[in-house]
Amino acid sequence: xxxxxxxQPEMSVQEAETVTLSCTYDTSESDYYLFWYKQPPSRQMxxxxxxxxxxxxxxTENRFSVNFQKAAKSFSLKISDSQLGDAAMxxxxxxxxxxQLIWGAGTKLIIKP
Amino acid sequence: xxxxxxxxxxxxxxxxxxxxLRCDPISGHTALYWYRQSLGQGLEFLIYFQGxxxxxxSGLPSDRFSAERTGxxxxxxxxxxxxxxxxxxxxxASSYGGAYNEQFFGPGTRLTVL
Numbered sequence: 001x002x003x004x005x006x007x008q009p010e011m012s013v014q015e016a017e018t019v020t021l022s023c024t025y026d027t028s029e030s031d032y033y034l035f036w037y038k039q040p041p042s043r044q045m046x047x048x049x050x051x052x053x054x055x056x057x058x059x060t061e062n063r064f065s066v067n068f069q070k071a072a073k074s075f076s077l078k079i080s081d082s083q084l085g086d087a088a089m090x091x092x093x094x095x096x097x098x099x100q101l102i103w104g105a106g107t108k109l110i111i112k113p
Numbered sequence: 114x115x116x117x118x119x120x121x122x123x124x125x126x127x128x129x130x131x132x133x134l135r136c137d138p139i140s141g142h143t144a145l146y147w148y149r150q151s152l153g154q155g156l157e158f159l160i161y162f163q164g165x166x167x168x169x170x171s172g173l174p175s176d177r178f179s180a181e182r183t184g185x186x187x188x189x190x191x192x193x194x195x196x197x198x199x200x201x202x203x204x205x206a207s208s209y210g211g212a213y214n215e216q217f218f219g220p221g222t223r224l225t226v227l
Contacts, residue, residue, distance in 0.1 A: 042220070043202065043221045045216075050215070052213060091156070098161070098168070098169055099161070099211060099212055099214075101216065103156040103158075105155045106153075
């Protein structure tokens with residue numbers, strides 16, 4: 001069975017600086033999809049970025065980018081120029097062959113002004 | 114356009130009572146998902162609908178949990194004889210189905226069982 005591990009329960013970063021959130025996963029499949037979602041205190045889960053495993057190029061969405069290392073089964077999220085509005089829980093998720101998401105436990109990101 | 118809505122936003126009930134949680138997905142979304150999120154935890158998959166059918170019910174934690182979806186739209190998650198361990202936030206999401214599609218989430222229902 002697939003598993004997703006986020007080893008950092010909490011991270012903090014100074015406003016305007018860069019932070020990287022870690023995610024590793026375990027799977028025997030060769031083609032799959034990975035996602036980062038953000039959950040602010042409002043509880044509304046929002047997609048941040050996604051990556052197709054067969055694409056070697058790392059996905060980028062404005063200040064958010066990933067470092068996808070397929071062989072290492074690693075999918076970290078880099079947030080550049082951190083803003084106060086980035087404070088939230090960040091969840092890494094793996095989409096299995098049944099189109100279901102398997103979630104990590106989350107990392108709480110604190111932005112220091 | 115309208116997003117995914119859930120009702121009620123909060124529900125307090127007594128142990129042993131039945132509760133119904135409602136989810137209204139985004140119009141046109143064929144896939145609908147229910148998750149449970151305990152305090153400070155990640156999401157636990159409960160059930161997935163494609164149209165009105167539920168190909169995967171494996172995540173339902175016990176036979177006290179059931180869900181249905183009618184008209185390919187609204188879904189109801191029912192918990193019978195609630196227990197204190199059922200206390201959690203129940204999240205609903207919808208998507209166009211298939212692989213690599215973004216799931217759009219509702220704000221959740223916070224269930225507290227006393």
